């Protein structure tokens with residue numbers, strides 16, 4: 267950004283974290299004078315949350331429900347001027363689709379997460395998978411985020427812990443952003459970087475409370491995910507939340523038939539990239555261990571050769587994004603030595 271340039275920030279304007287919030291969703295829809303809403307959801311999320319919203323709304327506003335089965339089907343059905351608001355009720359893939367449908371129709375999006383497994387809850391970023399590449403693209407920032415803890419706490423524990431891995435990733439992502447800024451002169455926002463970094467630190471500090479499965483721990487994850495999403499809104503890109511560790515996680519997804527969860531891949535990759543950054547990788551690994559998340563390649567279900575290949579290919583996953591992987595040239599032997607030193611293999 268130049269002195270006379272500008273930097274636009276997109277932020278959600280209403281965030282609520284609480285319990286039994288179906289009535290709040292309807293209240294917010296009525297307050298916004300929406301007449302016809304499109305709910306995009308999945309069968310489980312509908313059972314847990316979507317159906318209560320439909321019951322509560324009682325036709326005011328009108329609610330059409332689309333189950334996430336085939337993405338193309340949803341994009342086809344969702345391309346309509348009949349709706350004036352989209353509700354994304356579910357997990358990461360539901361939210362990705364809801365963002366794109368809101369973007370196509372240029373209408374607001376309510377983000378109503380039912381799992382705390384990813385940082386897309388409050389961010390404008392959506393995952394794109396194309397031509398063997400998986401990366402994030404800027405789409406619609408949710409205008410309202412309604413996080414119902416009474417639903418989110420019912421999600422399989424593995425998903426909740428996966429969210430922690432996606433948050434620990436920020437520990438390495440902000441360092442990559444700074445490196446990119448130094449190397450290419452790209453925009454770097456100190457405040458957004460600190461905010462994203464904070465969301466990784468809070469997980470490190472709260473690992474024990476989270477592992478004990480207290481509601482307070484799950485709530486901390488949800489709030490950190492929202493805060494990380496907001497840091498992307500401030501930055502105007504996924505830069506503060508996604509660096510070399512995400513490139514590695516995306517490449518692993520591409521190389522493996524049945525990949526582990528996004529946050530699980532991110533967590534393990536962050537140990538490796540934190541080592542490359544010369545930062546405290548032990549803290550990251552210890553948090554993963556305390557949380558009960560995969561903290562080695564074998565726990566992740568990824569073999570050494572696949573990981574070596576992922577490190578080799580990761581920079582080309584997104585060539586426009588400079589990270590520590592562009593700065594170090596790692597031989598196979600060196601990668602294996604690092605895996606040994608960090609206890610990853």
Ligand code: ZN
Pocket residue numbers: 384385432508512528532
């Ligand atoms: Zn992520």
